[in-house]
Amino acid sequence: MENISRHEQHEEIFNAFEAALGKGNVKDNPATVNAYFGDWLPPKTLGQSIPPEFVVLPNGTMETQAVVKICNRYKLPFVPVGSNQWSLSTAPTLPGTVIIDSKRMKELIEIDEDNMFAIIEPYLTVAQLHAEANKRGLYIGSPEASAQSSALAGHTFQGLWGVAYRLGVSFRNVLGMEWVLPDGEILRTGTFSLDPDCGYWGKGPGPDLRGMMRGYCGALGGIGMITKMAVKLHPYPGPKVWTAQGHIPNMTTTMPKDRFHWELIKFDDLEGAARYMYEVGRAEIGGVVQKWPTVYYIWWWANCNEEYWTEWQKRTFQDNVKHTVGTCLWGFTSDEQLEYEKRVLEDIIKDTGGRRVKQEIYDMWIPRAANNWIRDTNGSRMMRPAGTFLALTLASDTIRSSVDLVKQGYKWIDKFSPPILDCDGPDWIGTYDFSHFGFAETDFPVEKTPEDLGDLMGKIMGMVKEDLQKGVENGIGPFLGGPYHEMAGPVFKYDKLLKGIKKAIDPNMVSNPPHNISVE
Numbered sequence: 462m463e464n465i466s467r468h469e470q471h472e473e474i475f476n477a478f479e480a481a482l483g484k485g486n487v488k489d490n491p492a493t494v495n496a497y498f499g500d501w502l503p504p505k506t507l508g509q510s511i512p513p514e515f516v517v518l519p520n521g522t523m524e525t526q527a528v529v530k531i532c533n534r535y536k537l538p539f540v541p542v543g544s545n546q547w548s549l550s551t552a553p554t555l556p557g558t559v560i561i562d563s564k565r566m567k568e569l570i571e572i573d574e575d576n577m578f579a580i581i582e583p584y585l586t587v588a589q590l591h592a593e594a595n596k597r598g599l600y601i602g603s604p605e606a607s608a609q610s611s612a613l614a615g616h617t618f619q620g621l622w623g624v625a626y627r628l629g630v631s632f633r634n635v636l637g638m639e640w641v642l643p644d645g646e647i648l649r650t651g652t653f654s655l656d657p658d659c660g661y662w663g664k665g666p667g668p669d670l671r672g673m674m675r676g677y678c679g680a681l682g683g684i685g686m687i688t689k690m691a692v693k694l695h696p697y698p699g700p701k702v703w704t705a706q707g708h709i710p711n712m713t714t715t716m717p718k719d720r721f722h723w724e725l726i727k728f729d730d731l732e733g734a735a736r737y738m739y740e741v742g743r744a745e746i747g748g749v750v751q752k753w754p755t756v757y758y759i760w761w762w763a764n765c766n767e768e769y770w771t772e773w774q775k776r777t778f779q780d781n782v783k784h785t786v787g788t789c790l791w792g793f794t795s796d797e798q799l800e801y802e803k804r805v806l807e808d809i810i811k812d813t814g815g816r817r818v819k820q821e822i823y824d825m826w827i828p829r830a831a832n833n834w835i836r837d838t839n840g841s842r843m844m845r846p847a848g849t850f851l852a853l854t855l856a857s858d859t860i861r862s863s864v865d866l867v868k869q870g871y872k873w874i875d876k877f878s879p880p881i882l883d884c885d886g887p888d889w890i891g892t893y894d895f896s897h898f899g900f901a902e903t904d905f906p907v908e909k910t911p912e913d914l915g916d917l918m919g920k921i922m923g924m925v926k927e928d929l930q931k932g933v934e935n936g937i938g939p940f941l942g943g944p945y946h947e948m949a950g951p952v953f954k955y956d957k958l959l960k961g962i963k964k965a966i967d968p969n970m971v972s973n974p975p976h977n978i979s980v981e
């Protein structure tokens with residue numbers, strides 16, 4: 462290979478991919494590759510990412526295996542992508558990168574209504590799966606990346622769905638998997654390991670290998686490509702067809718009143734909101750419980766930037782929703798259940814000193830934005846006003862510790878504004894698994910310029926390092942993948958395990974290096 466020119470080698474690799482995938486399924490033209498190296502997250506703006514050399518579109522496990530084997534033969538780094546919204550880990554940084562785009566693998570292979578699971582391919586979107594599940598009285602969670610994101614990628618990455626309060630986070634809903642390992646071997650887990658068509662159960666013979674791909678942010682493409690996954694579905698009391706009125710961006714959604722009921726309950730402080738969230742979880746009622754920051758109300762509500770700034774300047778949300786918790790009660794089994802849950806919630810509101818937000822604010826927000834926490838459409842609005850948004854920490858712990866963390870966020874906002882833009886405090890607290898744990902995310906808008914993003918990314922890295930010196934995991938590090946695990950692994954003593962796994966399954970270090978950790 463040393464004797465042939467770079468150009469000839471490019472042609473040779475192109476031909477090898479095309480022989481495996483067929484004409485039209487391998488791309489190297491500038492218009493295509495330039496579309497794959499960044500979007501709303503910092504890498505492209507900061508000049509840290511480059512276009513891939515190839516974008517390939519395999520169809521199915523065998524074609525994916527062929528691609529991965531070619532990448533190993535030529536030692537080309539590859540990145541598996543779903544809808545590709547997490548460009549922090551999908552934008553290429555190394556020359557010769559191959560993007561494995563899953564667009565042709567978009568089938569809903571099976572829905573088993575009785576046993577409540579679905580078998581999906583990587584590009585089936587959350588919206589498609591939700592729609593098919595709803596027809597059968599079932600549903601699934603939707604990350605705030607919007608429902609056009611890949612349902613499979615959403616099960617390997619983060620997965621703090623709005624409905625995870627009730628269903629558990631996404632990676633706990635993974636059952637069997639078919640998976641092309643970084644060296645091209647095919648691994649089947651759970652019941653797929655016994656019968657490749659049957660994925661209803663997550664465990665199979667031997668140790669549970671799901672630990673390799675799941676976790677807070679998953680492996681960020683560093684452990685090969687999952688080509689088929691069985692995921693849990695859950696009983697749904699909603700309509701068979703999502704009740705949308707109008708079209709995006711002016712769409713509203715009204716769920717049937719006898720089965721769904723939203724409350725927006727305001728407290729004097731974060732501690733009051735936390736007390737309420739604990740009590741709602743303890744009573745085991747509700748389908749969604751979220752304390753959104755003020756900026757979420759305007760991000761998710763405004764249909765255009767003009768409306769955003771007009772309403773923000775009027776202080777419509779700042780003066781009315783601070784320390785407010787949104788709660789959606791669901792009559793899972795009957796309308797009587799909903800009536801019962803309403804009575805329980807009334808007692809909790811009284812006991813915790815909550816009060817309802819003004820009716821006009823409720824009427825403004827609920828139809829436009831609230832049901833996005835069941836099936837998301839408006840999440841992408843979060844980066845619209847400024848082109849991006851960032852957070853300084855995103856820790857999972859108790860609800861109480863989430864309160865402490867977002868309070869620190871208020872201090873950072875004072876300290877780091879500008880470049881942080883006006884947001885009324887970065888205090889999102891979500892609660893999951895019936896309030897068994899809380900999640901704090903300190904989101905804020907920031908201008909998408911190299912100066913502002915560079916400045917904040919420097920601050921984020923500084924805070925990550927400082928926290929690690931104190932032996933603290935602040936939650937944002939794992940989203941950076943490999944470079945973070947290099948630093949945090951020795952602190953929390955998991956680096957040897959992670960490196961051992963990476964070395965064993967990825968001897969050529971081709972699966973989205975440096976994720977999930979580098980091996981020399």
Ligand SMILES: Cc1cc2nc3c(=O)[nH]c(=O)nc-3n(C[C@H](O)[C@H](O)[C@H](O)COP(=O)(O)OP(=O)(O)OC[C@H]3O[C@@H](n4cnc5c(N)ncnc54)[C@H](O)[C@@H]3O)c2cc1C
Nearest residue numbers: 543544545546547604605606611614615620621681682687
């Ligand atoms: C505006 C916005 C808000 C968000 N808010 C939330 C939130 O509140 N809660 C939450 O949980 N998440 C949130 N997210 C993150 C969200 O969960 C992910 O963006 C989404 O689920 C990933 O889907 P995707 O199709 O974009 O994945 P991609 O960006 O394509 O992939 C994500 C990662 O998974 C890897 N990957 C993709 N497909 C495969 C595969 N088949 N096999 C192996 N690895 C693969 C990729 O290499 C990448 O590292 C948010 C994202 C956005 C854009």
